[in-house]
Amino acid sequence: MKRKWIMTSLLSICTALGLSACAVTADDQSAAKTIKQSLDTLVGEPVLAASSNPNDYIAGNQAVYEAILQTGSEGLNLLLDQLESSPDNGLKEWIMAQASADMMGHDNPVHNWNSGKDWLRQYKTNTD
Structure with missing residues (x-):
């Protein structure tokens, strides 16, 4: 009887852990999809393509930028990973850095920077 109770309890715990892992994965996938679509929209805006000011791209699509910010800590981790793995240092990387800084708010240790990679x-220097 005790063995049956232990097995049932373990099965319940495993099921709960499995379901919570699926939920985290779904949230990460949702955040990744939102970030990818939003960055593509921000960078690909043809009306703003003539501007050399990255802030114009954000201001021109504030709702899209806000969608990135709403992805929370999952989104911040994704942005940091994407920024680090990107071989480029252009508009997209600048927007990723700005979004990361905005998501961190007062915890952002960087105040003067010129590019996303900068x-x-x-x-990384201030958080090591």
Whole structure:
């Protein structure tokens, strides 16, 4: 009887852990999809393509940028990973750095930066 209770309890715990792991994966996938779509929209805006100011891309699509910010800590981790793995250092990387800084708010250790990779370098230096 005791063995049956233990097996049932373990099965319940395993099931609960499995379901919670699926939920985290679904949240990460949702955040990744939101970030990818939002960055593609921000960077690909043809009306703003003539601007050399990255802030214009954000201001021109504030709702899309807010969608990135709403992805929370999962989104922040994804942005940091994408920024680090990106071989480029252009508009997309600048927007990823700005979104990361905005998501961190007062916890952002970097205040003066020129590019996405510059922000990341300073961020890593200040958090190590």
